[in-house]
Amino acid sequence: DGGITQSxxxxxRKEGQNVTLxxxxxxNHDAMxxxxxxxxxGLRLIYxxxxxxxxxxxxxxxxxxxxxxxxxxFPLTVTSAQKNxxxxxxxxxxxxxxxxxxxxxxxxxTRLTVT
Amino acid sequence: xxxxxxxPGPFNVPEGATVAFNCTYSNSASQSFFWYRQDCxxxxxxxxxxxxxxxxxxxxxxxxxxxxxxxxxxxRDSKLSDSATYLCAVNYxxxxxxxxxxxELSVKP
Numbered sequence: 001d002g003g004i005t006q007s008x009x010x011x012x013r014k015e016g017q018n019v020t021l022x023x024x025x026x027x028n029h030d031a032m033x034x035x036x037x038x039x040x041x042g043l044r045l046i047y048x049x050x051x052x053x054x055x056x057x058x059x060x061x062x063x064x065x066x067x068x069x070x071x072x073x074f075p076l077t078v079t080s081a082q083k084n085x086x087x088x089x090x091x092x093x094x095x096x097x098x099x100x101x102x103x104x105x106x107x108x109x110t111r112l113t114v115t
Numbered sequence: 116x117x118x119x120x121x122x123p124g125p126f127n128v129p130e131g132a133t134v135a136f137n138c139t140y141s142n143s144a145s146q147s148f149f150w151y152r153q154d155c156x157x158x159x160x161x162x163x164x165x166x167x168x169x170x171x172x173x174x175x176x177x178x179x180x181x182x183x184x185x186x187x188x189x190x191r192d193s194k195l196s197d198s199a200t201y202l203c204a205v206n207y208x209x210x211x212x213x214x215x216x217x218x219e220l221s222v223k224p
Contacts, residue, residue, distance in 0.1 A: 042214045042215055090158055103147075103149050104204075
């Protein structure tokens with residue numbers, strides 16, 4: 001089955017620790033995205049990548065880092081510099097033919113709790 | 116002004132009602148528009164893409180008004196299972212989608 005997988009589903013960390021969230025897709029999509037969602041709020045873009053070995057900051061990139069070494073994978077590291085890391089993290093991907101943007105498809109998300 | 120804004124919720128409607136959500140966007144150059152459905156503690160799932168001519172999928176109708184820069188979602192004959200949060204998304208420069216904050220719908224028996 002084609003899709004986007006995120007692991008783990010739930011993650012608990014102590015304050016001050018870096019943590020890496022996994023996102024893998026087998027849809028052969030060009031672009032991948034990381035969003036953060038806080039309770040009762042919409043999605044805020046953290047980072048995105050349209051091509052391997054290249055990525056751009058979104059609206060709230062501070063305290064986060066990413067890599068895109070393979071087309072299928074776009075891991076997100078939440079560093080200790082992120083002030084309020086507890087949130088629901090969603091990974092998405094889409095095709096990018098030319099300048100059009102197609103719909104994004106989401107993985108099941110990772111709920112990160114930092115205490 | 117936010118780039119994408121949705122009707123504040125929640126919307127509480129009885130089963131069988133018709134309900135409409137609006138979503139306004141600020142970038143007149145936006146080309147692609149989408150409605151997503153998000154169930155509690157789950158990921159958003161694509162409900163409909165919104166085309167210039169408007170489009171319909173069963174009980175759901177999506178429309179685009181470029182002149183006034185808004186999109187709408189109409190749900191007819193609401194079911195209990197329609198209860199969810201509905202997110203609109205609008206494309207922005209650089210291949211990004213901007214999401215609204217979501218409108219919660221609660222359908223009651």
